[in-house]
Amino acid sequence: MGYSQYDPSMQGRAPWNAGKTVGTKRPLTQKQIWAVRFFLDREGRLRDRALFDLAIDSKLRGCDLVKIKIGDLVAGDEVRTRAIVIQQKTGRPVQFELTNDVRASLLAWLELRGGSLDEHTFPSRVDRSNHMSTRQYARLVDEWVTAIGLRRAEYGTHSLRRTKASMIYKATGNLRAVQILLGHTKIENTVRYLGVDVEDALLLAERTEI
Structure with a gap:
């Protein structure tokens, strides 16, 4: 429910997004990915x-x-x-690949973590029977990007979601493939999510010889 700007109870109250960068968060570059990995490995x-x-x-x-x-x-x-997992937002399944380096880091964590197959991979610090909160995940992402010299206002959890998808799109120009990988129901959502614009379209066209 909205509030009137004339509502006395709202006078002097700062907007929810005051001081925050609102909009699409930037994906990471390959160099930034390895910088975060180096930081985390160094810290053990x-x-x-x-x-x-x-x-x-x-x-x-x-x-x-x-x-x-x-x-x-x-x-x-x-x-x-x-x-494969079922997405909370859409209720639809989405598949993803696990590359060799990622499988190695997951195996190292799971060997240390232990636990049974029906337990969460990343448990909560407060309640080990529950999963890590999205707020805690967001705080970790803020910490990681800050550690490598990035402005956390420009990056967030969606930066990580967009990173590989953006790289695949730039390498192939295949929006349909990226739509499937992101689990979007409409390709228009993928276009908006990646920030595809006229310049992107023209560059793709210029690279296509007929």
Whole structure:
């Protein structure tokens, strides 16, 4: 429910987005990805390295990422090469790949973490039977990007979701493939999410010889 600007109770109250950058968060570059990995490895933060790597590869929203269970990622004594989850927002399944480096960091974390297949991969600090909160995940992302010299106002959890998708789009120009990978129901959502504009379209056209 909205409030009138003349409502006395709202006088002097700062807007929710005061001092915040509102809009699409920037994806990370390859160089920035490796900078974050170097920082986390140097600090010996196995959980955070696994969380960061999984966020990049899975391209999942934060609400889906934190709820992933060990059984979603593991088959026998190995980390899967592909996984599938049901998205909270759409109720639809989405698949994602797990590349070799990501599987290695996940395996290192899971060996340290232990636990059964029906437990969350990244448990809450407060209640080990529950998953990490999306707020905690967002705080971690703020910490990671700040550690490598980026402005946290320009980056967030959606930066990690967009990173690999943006790279795939730039390399291929295949919006339909990116739509599937992001789990979007409409390609228009993918266009908006990636920030595809006229300049992108013209560059793709210029690279196409007929």
